[in-house]
Amino acid sequence: MFAVARAVAALCAQIGCARVARSGAPNSFTVSDVLAVSVVYSPRAGEVDEVLLSLREGATVADALRESGMAARHDTNQLVVGVWGRVAAPGDALRDRDRVELYRPLQVDPKEARRLRQHKQRGRLKR
Secondary structure, three states: OHHHHHHHHHHHHHHOOOEOOEOOEOOOEOOOOEEEEEEEEEEEOOEEEEEEEEEEOOOEHHHHHHHHOHHHHOOOOOOEEEEOOEEOOOOOEOOOOOEEEEEOOOOOOHHHHHHHHHHHHHHHHHO
């Protein structure tokens, strides 16, 4: 129990969240000022780069991208950004447990890809 309190205290010291005393627990901290956010990018099929972040309340999509370091590891200039599958602007505010996603352009139209897979599968069945 004390290890958890020390870990929360260290995290709060790093990011500057408020220390709040409750009755009966003088060393309690609130982490309501902290947002747990993940930033995810898949540079190619089967490969995922995910970064888990702790950001201050009021952080934006741009803050999460900057803190994640994705731009340093990948070419993110032409990518569309979203939160939980919906396109988002860099200035949009984040909420706790949000998932910021970087979307790469489609190589093939999904309908066309399905049609090609089906055509290929039918060819295998005829033999």
